[in-house]
Amino acid sequence: MSDRSSSPSIPFYLPSESPSGAPFGALEEKIIHQNRVPHYALYPGGITHAFMSEIPWHWHGEFEFGYVQRGRIRYKTSCQEVILSAGDGIFINSGVLHTLTPLEKVQIYSQFIDGDFLAGVDGESLYERYVRPVAEAYQLDALPLFQTDPAGERCLAALREGIRLAEDEGDFYELKLRRVFLELWQTVFRWAEKSPVDGLERAYDPIADGRMKEMIRFIQQHFPEPLRTADVADAAHISERECYRLFQSRIGLTPAEFLLSVRMRQAVELLYYTQKSVLEIAVETGFGSSSYFGKRFKEQFSLSPGQFRTRRRSGDSGKSTG
Numbered sequence: 001m002s003d004r005s006s007s008p009s010i011p012f013y014l015p016s017e018s019p020s021g022a023p024f025g026a027l028e029e030k031i032i033h034q035n036r037v038p039h040y041a042l043y044p045g046g047i048t049h050a051f052m053s054e055i056p057w058h059w060h061g062e063f064e065f066g067y068v069q070r071g072r073i074r075y076k077t078s079c080q081e082v083i084l085s086a087g088d089g090i091f092i093n094s095g096v097l098h099t100l101t102p103l104e105k106v107q108i109y110s111q112f113i114d115g116d117f118l119a120g121v122d123g124e125s126l127y128e129r130y131v132r133p134v135a136e137a138y139q140l141d142a143l144p145l146f147q148t149d150p151a152g153e154r155c156l157a158a159l160r161e162g163i164r165l166a167e168d169e170g171d172f173y174e175l176k177l178r179r180v181f182l183e184l185w186q187t188v189f190r191w192a193e194k195s196p197v198d199g200l201e202r203a204y205d206p207i208a209d210g211r212m213k214e215m216i217r218f219i220q221q222h223f224p225e226p227l228r229t230a231d232v233a234d235a236a237h238i239s240e241r242e243c244y245r246l247f248q249s250r251i252g253l254t255p256a257e258f259l260l261s262v263r264m265r266q267a268v269e270l271l272y273y274t275q276k277s278v279l280e281i282a283v284e285t286g287f288g289s290s291s292y293f294g295k296r297f298k299e300q301f302s303l304s305p306g307q308f309r310t311r312r313r314s315g316d317s318g319k320s321t322g
Contacts, residue, residue: 037174039117040181042166043110044069055100056265057216057251057258062112063134063188064092067159071106075099075142078212078250079204082144089145089156091188094135096142097212097250109163117178118185130189137192138204151187158184211236212250215243216258223262224286229255263287264300271309278305 041062066075067089074083075090077098084090092098100108115135119126134140145152145159158180165177218235219227232255233243247255267285270276276284282293297305 036169037117037166037177039114040166040177041112042163043112044107044163054102056261057097057099059095059097059213060112061094062114063094064090065111065113065159065162065184066090066092067109067111067156067163069107069109072103073106073108074101074103075144076101077141078209079141082142084144084146087147087156089152089159091143091145091155091191093137093140093142097209097216098142099251109159111159111162111166113181118182130185134185134188134192138206140192140194141204143191155184155187208246208250211238212246215246215255219255219259219262223259223266224284226286227259232259259286260296264296267293267297267305268308271305272312281305 066084068084068086070086072083072085074081075092075098076082077092077096082090083103115127115131116123119131145155147153147156162177162180165173165180214236215232218232222231229240229243233240236243238246243255247253247258251258253261263285267281267287270281270284274281278293279290282288282290285293287293287296294304297303297308301308303311
């Protein structure tokens with residue numbers, strides 16, 4: 001599969017470390033619960049709208065509650081797109097493909113919880129009654145929370161309280177944190193009962209979603225190799241035409257453009273964190289030659305790989321300190 005020279009400029013996100021602790025390009029995140037509260041994680045971070053700004057398409061099994069501390073950011077799923085400003089937030093359901101693109105310098109807090117946090121490790125009946133209906137509410141892929149909406153502001157207040165409790169770690173904070181989310185979950189459960197969710201640009205398609213995840217996973221596993229569209233389509237047992245249609249309709253990129261973005265993300269990480277030569281990086285990420293890699297890199301960032309690395313070392317790489 002050849003990269004099209006007319007592929008759009010795709011920004012990237014480069015945190016000080018991968019938010020999930022997983023390899024940078026891993027599109028199915030494995031959330032590392034770094035807090036002392038089991039089955040809960042809080043990830044604050046800053047993202048700069050400079051060289052790298054996008055958190056690429058990914059999904060995870062946890063439920064995610066995002067809160068925008070400052071700036072403006074675009075959240076996008078395969079069904080909808082929403083722009084959030086400072087003071088707004090969002091709920092992302094379990095297993096939903098989504099991407100984030102800052103529109104300016106932005107700081108977000110993401111809180112992740114799983115079913116065991118809500119229902120308890122041995123709470124099978126509670127999980128079946130209160131958690132599974134939300135996870136399987138496919139029409140509820142994501143729901144924005146706006147501070148201008150009274151109902152949204154009540155949820156946002158709960159998210160701010162959760163952030164405060166997790167950061168302060170005061171007396172009994174683990175119990176207080178769980179209480180906050182148990183109360184918030186009652187609202188989430190009511191959202192899941194609504195069908196369909198207002199504002200969806202297109203209906204959720206579980207078959208298309210499953211196929212997209214198979215193809216994204218295949219590209220992630222094989223991006224260093226020469227890939228054709230037919231190879232990607234075969235991973236989901238569909239035709240090339242259907243492969244193109246799904247990529248365009250679900251994430252707004254062709255298979256070749258998405259492959260290029262995956263290769264470029266990996267190349268940026270290697271430039272940023274290793275001392276490997278430009279040629280080594282070009283070969284390792286599937287570009288094949290340093291000249292072709294340099295050409296595509298400069299189209300993306302208006303800098304050569306060497307210039308990018310020099311800026312990184314001088315502290316002018318565009319990375320936010322949060």
